[in-house]
Amino acid sequence: MDARFLGIADLVESPSVAVVVDVMRAFTVAAWAFARGAEKIVLAESLDQALALKARHPDWVALKDGPPAPGFDAVNSPGLLRSLDLDGRTVVQKTTAGTVGALAVKEAPLVLCAGFVVAEATARLLRTRGGDSVTFVVTGEDGRADEDLACAQYIAHRATGAAVDAGGFLRRAAGSRAAAELAQGVRRGVHPDDVALCLELDRFPFAMVATLEEELMVLRPCDVPPPTAEGAS
Ligand SMILES: O=C(O)[C@H](CS(=O)(=O)O)OP(=O)(O)O
Numbered sequence: 095m096d097a098r099f100l101g102i103a104d105l106v107e108s109p110s111v112a113v114v115v116d117v118m119r120a121f122t123v124a125a126w127a128f129a130r131g132a133e134k135i136v137l138a139e140s141l142d143q144a145l146a147l148k149a150r151h152p153d154w155v156a157l158k159d160g161p162p163a164p165g166f167d168a169v170n171s172p173g174l175l176r177s178l179d180l181d182g183r184t185v186v187q188k189t190t191a192g193t194v195g196a197l198a199v200k201e202a203p204l205v206l207c208a209g210f211v212v213a214e215a216t217a218r219l220l221r222t223r224g225g226d227s228v229t230f231v232v233t234g235e236d237g238r239a240d241e242d243l244a245c246a247q248y249i250a251h252r253a254t255g256a257a258v259d260a261g262g263f264l265r266r267a268a269g270s271r272a273a274a275e276l277a278q279g280v281r282r283g284v285h286p287d288d289v290a291l292c293l294e295l296d297r298f299p300f301a302m303v304a305t306l307e308e309e310l311m312v313l314r315p316c317d318v319p320p321p322t323a324e325g326a327s
């Protein structure tokens with residue numbers, strides 16, 4: 095597999111397969127939303143669009159990063175989100191990096207959104223549906239966020255079926271600037287468990303696929319068949 099690792103600004107053409115990685119915290123939050131019952135997540139282009147969608151659909155759950163804000167129901171924190179009942183709900187998510195990265199590749203035929211919590215399912219989906227070339231979008235810090243790059247590299251290894259120890263990749267993420275800022279309260283809308291929750295390898299069995307639905311980028315969970323005994327790796 096030919097794997098490329100690009101920041102959002104480095105995307106000059108639409109890839110055929112894109113894996114958009116945001117460990118801290120957009121796609122850890124998205125995975126928790128699905129685990130709490132959400133049906134789908136609309137990735138909003140802007141705060142204004144998120145609020146407009148919420149106004150049009152008052153039953154939708156509007157979520158943004160940073161501190162709580164008027165008009166929004168939730169913040170971008172897995173620790174805070176995990177106690178919500180989202181059964182059957184639609185979430186609208188707008189964050190600084192993750193949602194922006196997904197929207198940057200919205201024309202790609204296959205867009206997966208990932209973090210460590212869905213790493214193996216994402217790699218498995220790439221093994222079954224991916225092509226020869228996969229572009230990993232490293233969403234944080236202009237492509238240099240080490241929590242996102244480490245996760246992308248780990249998924250790329252696993253997508254080839256190679257056995258690889260996750261320990262070093264998780265330690266890089268734990269030592270990242272984002273982890274430090276979350277732990278030190280520099281970032282807002284944070285629960286004390288957020289970093290640990292973002293580092294839970296394979297917490298969930300599903301991958302997350304984003305597609306365009308009536309001009310909105312919509313993220314949904316995708317069950318990935320478990321490997322057969324012969325094909326297990
Ligand atoms: O909520 C987050 O962790 C970040 C925003 S910030 O860096 O804390 O301001 O957003 P994300 O898009 O999830 O990286």
Ligand SMILES: [Mg+2]
Nearest residue numbers: 116118119234
């Ligand atoms: Mg991030």
